[in-house]
Amino acid sequence: MAAMGQSGGASRGLAALIARRIASAALTLLLVSIAIFLMAALLPGDVAQETLGQSATAEQVAALRRELGLDQPLHQRYFGWLAAMLAGDPGQSMVANLPVAEVIAQRLPNSLLLGALCALVAVPAALAIGIVSAMGRGGRLDRALNIASLSMVAMPEFLVATLAVLLFSVKLQWLPSIALVHDEMGWGEYLRGCALPIVTLSVVVIAQMARMTRAAIIDQMDRPYVEMARLKGLGPVRIVLVHILPNAIAPIINAIALSLSYLLGGAIIVETIFNYPGLASLMVNAVTSRDMPLLQACAMIFCLAYLILMLIADVTAILANPRLRAR
Amino acid sequence: MMPGDDALTRRALLGSGLALGGGLLLPESALSLAPARPRIGGSIRVASLSSSTADTLDPAKGALSTDYVRHFMFYSGLTQLDRAMNPRPALAERIESRDQQTWTVQLRKGVTFHDGAPLTARDVVWSLLRHKIPAVGSKVAIIAEQFASIRATGPLELVIRLTGPNADLPVILAQSHFLILRAGQKSFRTANGTGPYRCTQFRPGVRTVATRNRDYWKPGRPYLEQIELIGIPDEVSRVNALLSGDVQLISSVNPRSTRRIDASARHAILETQSGLYTDLIMRQDRLPTGNAHFVAAMKYLIDRPLVKRALFRNYATIANDHPIPPFHPYFNADLPQTRLDLDRARWHLARSGLSGVRLPVYASPAADGSVDMASILQEYGARVGLNLAVNRVPADGYWSTHWMKHPLGFGNTNPRPTADLVFSLFYKSDAEWNESGWKSPRFDRLLLEARGEPDQARRKQLYGEMQALVRNRCGVAIPVFISQIDGYDRRLKGLSPNPLGSFMGYQFAEYCWWNG
Numbered sequence: 102m103a104a105m106g107q108s109g110g111a112s113r114g115l116a117a118l119i120a121r122r123i124a125s126a127a128l129t130l131l132l133v134s135i136a137i138f139l140m141a142a143l144l145p146g147d148v149a150q151e152t153l154g155q156s157a158t159a160e161q162v163a164a165l166r167r168e169l170g171l172d173q174p175l176h177q178r179y180f181g182w183l184a185a186m187l188a189g190d191p192g193q194s195m196v197a198n199l200p201v202a203e204v205i206a207q208r209l210p211n212s213l214l215l216g217a218l219c220a221l222v223a224v225p226a227a228l229a230i231g232i233v234s235a236m237g238r239g240g241r242l243d244r245a246l247n248i249a250s251l252s253m254v255a256m257p258e259f260l261v262a263t264l265a266v267l268l269f270s271v272k273l274q275w276l277p278s279i280a281l282v283h284d285e286m287g288w289g290e291y292l293r294g295c296a297l298p299i300v301t302l303s304v305v306v307i308a309q310m311a312r313m314t315r316a317a318i319i320d321q322m323d324r325p326y327v328e329m330a331r332l333k334g335l336g337p338v339r340i341v342l343v344h345i346l347p348n349a350i351a352p353i354i355n356a357i358a359l360s361l362s363y364l365l366g367g368a369i370i371v372e373t374i375f376n377y378p379g380l381a382s383l384m385v386n387a388v389t390s391r392d393m394p395l396l397q398a399c400a401m402i403f404c405l406a407y408l409i410l411m412l413i414a415d416v417t418a419i420l421a422n423p424r425l426r427a428r
Numbered sequence: 429m430m431p432g433d434d435a436l437t438r439r440a441l442l443g444s445g446l447a448l449g450g451g452l453l454l455p456e457s458a459l460s461l462a463p464a465r466p467r468i469g470g471s472i473r474v475a476s477l478s479s480s481t482a483d484t485l486d487p488a489k490g491a492l493s494t495d496y497v498r499h500f501m502f503y504s505g506l507t508q509l510d511r512a513m514n515p516r517p518a519l520a521e522r523i524e525s526r527d528q529q530t531w532t533v534q535l536r537k538g539v540t541f542h543d544g545a546p547l548t549a550r551d552v553v554w555s556l557l558r559h560k561i562p563a564v565g566s567k568v569a570i571i572a573e574q575f576a577s578i579r580a581t582g583p584l585e586l587v588i589r590l591t592g593p594n595a596d597l598p599v600i601l602a603q604s605h606f607l608i609l610r611a612g613q614k615s616f617r618t619a620n621g622t623g624p625y626r627c628t629q630f631r632p633g634v635r636t637v638a639t640r641n642r643d644y645w646k647p648g649r650p651y652l653e654q655i656e657l658i659g660i661p662d663e664v665s666r667v668n669a670l671l672s673g674d675v676q677l678i679s680s681v682n683p684r685s686t687r688r689i690d691a692s693a694r695h696a697i698l699e700t701q702s703g704l705y706t707d708l709i710m711r712q713d714r715l716p717t718g719n720a721h722f723v724a725a726m727k728y729l730i731d732r733p734l735v736k737r738a739l740f741r742n743y744a745t746i747a748n749d750h751p752i753p754p755f756h757p758y759f760n761a762d763l764p765q766t767r768l769d770l771d772r773a774r775w776h777l778a779r780s781g782l783s784g785v786r787l788p789v790y791a792s793p794a795a796d797g798s799v800d801m802a803s804i805l806q807e808y809g810a811r812v813g814l815n816l817a818v819n820r821v822p823a824d825g826y827w828s829t830h831w832m833k834h835p836l837g838f839g840n841t842n843p844r845p846t847a848d849l850v851f852s853l854f855y856k857s858d859a860e861w862n863e864s865g866w867k868s869p870r871f872d873r874l875l876l877e878a879r880g881e882p883d884q885a886r887r888k889q890l891y892g893e894m895q896a897l898v899r900n901r902c903g904v905a906i907p908v909f910i911s912q913i914d915g916y917d918r919r920l921k922g923l924s925p926n927p928l929g930s931f932m933g934y935q936f937a938e939y940c941w942w943n944g
Contacts, residue, residue, distance in 0.1 A: 144825065145824075145825035146825040150825075151825070151828070153567075154491050154827060157828075158562075158569055160562045160569075161562050161565050161566075164562035165562075168563055196480075196482045197481040197482070197632045197633075198616070199617075199632070204632075207631060263664065270671075270672035270674070271668055271672050274672055274673065278665065278669045278672040279658075279660060279675075281635075281674070373661065373665070374664075375665070376661075376669075378631075382633075386482075386633060387481070389480075389824055390480065390482055392481065
């Protein structure tokens, strides 16, 4: 009875926490949207000048500004955007002349797919590396993995990507050097086309996650309960997987969540080198062309993805830790 | 050219080919002399340097090479330029005028749009007049201002009346911006033109897919079954994509990358000498740059061969401070070439009273090569007592915030199809982009006279004098004309340079075929 009551209280507590986090996420999104609006307004030139470019005449700039509503004061434009956004309409891309939702619908699935595939490769690999090197702490394997992951952290992704392209595409001609994505392509074709971007992105995030996993596990290894388990005669694999991992999961999940949020928005360099039509390069486009509605929508998506991942990390940490659960 | 010359050239090339041995391939230019029969079929992928959400199917809004290529695939113009920049009839069967001011256009019969509708004079009138509507945002609005009236006088006949005589109208109409649309076209999600290809997919910032138009009005053309046009903004990635066989044609190869392409037996480069230039702007309406001695000193301070060699690896043509390149029919060969001359620069600088003053010069990656040019100027300036401070500003927003707004800065001008256009847009006293704010009533008079002059010899003389005026007086210094470099798979045939721009003047799609 007592246990049931406790767990009911815990789930109520959790629900309250999630509700609080959602409220603060909404506030964060609002503040981010204001910040982005103001920052973009500070950039030199507006969408009318950027679109018309070097050949713009004053008359054309004025006409385009009027057409796009840029002649209205800043706050009025912001509240107009906010009201539409709350009603579920992210507006019209000023440059592409298409609804923002449509432009993003072409790119977001690409980004999500690439991120998901990278996560599928990187998370198990990172956990395995982290656990193995923690278990053989100080040993030869640990040192080798340490050097490998440190050099992976130190190596910028454009270098990894460029070297991979030179080797696998230009020299060996095994894999395409650019990741072409189109509707008619099958899974095999997609995986072949995106092998290099996936590898490059994975290299970058594996190292971070593996090092975090190793540190978190080692931090637990000297605790009395681990010593107790060892004295009881449990095998090292069982100790790590059953006893240490649940205790070390919070920082590991945190590291994973941070890495995954990076896979979405931070993929800009990989998107550029492999010409992958993802969301990050779309956002850079939006900044350079001063396409405010598109920029805002991209920023909101990145911010929201980050907040959701962090929320998942926190909830997992609470569920994994009975002490946090009871609070 | 005499027939004898032609034979001589071909013999000489054959000889050198034999001398080099069977292992070496002849350069493409030599191969194109041999009769090669185009064949229909093949599918290629082409990568230009840019692709973004700003990609458009509206010819009036075309801003970059990717747009021009796209537009020439789907639409046709009234005229077309051949390699010597002479206008040839296209949708217009005839385009004639007696006074160079009122032009009669007779359209080709039986041309249809991709949706099956026949081309009529109404479509042409609508397509040309829309450039005058500010809300359209046409890139050639200024040129279109000279259309006083355009009206259809029959189903396939129209009359264009200009505000003043202009002998270049047939050349102007060959530009991609003046390609012909179906009257009333509002949405540009897909293209409906009379061009050699149909638009099967258009995704701004991702790709454009074009398939062969079997009903193209030029029988037998085009040759390629499908063209996929993408943009790869990163230059190294673009070259890698070519070398790894993922794309078959790329533009905007950095001179530094040409060795990599040359080293591949399956690929080649195509150099296009063009009128593209990056110029030093010395505002004439500001001090101290408005001082004539200062302008002269700066022109003597430029080491043109160094700029050509170090910045562009010799993929450039030395310029003489005016915008007409040496390979242009109106080039004035009698003008002495300005050279690096530190003594003269020092003398002019002393006369300008500017020795020892610290002067900021604005440069940006937006104006190709300007940052390095500014550094070279700074170096030579220091030797004659001129203290230049190089302010490197970002490419983003350069044209709206920095261009023409500082006493000393850089600009960058794309090649224009006629001497009149480049002079009217960038050098006429009241031109909006008169970069240095230079005013010369004599130049303006010559410009108007040359525009309406049908006699070629007289025109050349007038344009020659204008080149001298710009070279000697105007506040811009033009060190070199920058060549465009394309890279291609050797199985792609039919490519040849066109001074209008890369990708065979953006029109390779109509002329190339695949021999794979």
